Amino acid sequence: MTTRSLLRLLVLSLGIALLIAGLFFDGGGAAPNPQTMxxxxxxxxxxxxxxxxxxxxxxxxxxxxxxxxxxxRGQGLTDEFRAAYPPEEQYCWERGCHGENPYESGFTLPKFIPAVIAPQALAKFSDAAQLQAYIRAAMPFWKPGSLSEEEAWRVTAYLLRQNGLWDGSGELNASNAAGVRIQRQTPTPPPTPQQPQVQERSGALSWGLSAAALVVLGLGLLLVFLKKRQNKATI
Structure with a gap:
């Protein structure tokens, strides 16, 4: 076997080794297509x-x-939320029923309506009892006092749970609501960007690299053996 043939065989062996390694290590591959929901x-x-x-x-x-x-989502009357409604219902305060001079059965709707599920959204209330009393007396805006006592407790429990102030278990009522404090929340610092997680493929990767190494080693030994035979033949 000539030196040129040996070099060709070596290049071929390296190509096979790289191909085997590539089968098991593709850099993460394409992300799977999520199911359409x-x-x-x-x-x-x-x-x-x-x-x-x-x-x-x-x-x-x-x-x-x-x-x-x-x-x-308790975000208040934002432009983004209004866009969820049909166009003719997105600006209620400009209509006759909720404008400055509403119809007989209408009411004037404020242009700013605050969030109720957000940091500091409930900070003006000291505890669940005070929040429930306010809801019971002043809400909903268009018909204050129309909620029953039970409905006011239920929506109070919901708002507290969504704000992380109540675990939602048990029954919130007049006997325990004063003990559910609404603490003034401190702003949460923005999270530190994390490095993207690499998909775990250590087992397959190790196997592929080991197989490639064995191929290279085997072909290297074969080349040494053939080289020795060639040298003996020329003596």
């Missing part, structure tokens, strides 16, 4: 879980009496 209707009535809590029932009270003004 239907877009949920953000204005739809929330469904109850199999064992609903007081806060779960409160989500339905919120949907019926609070969502139209305070938003589907």
């Amino acid at each position: 239907p877009t949920p209707d953000r204005l739809a009535e929330p469904t109850l879980p199999p064992a609903p809590t007081q806060a779960d029932y409160g989500a339905q009270v919120y949907w019926l009496s609070c969502l139209p003004c305070h938003g589907d």
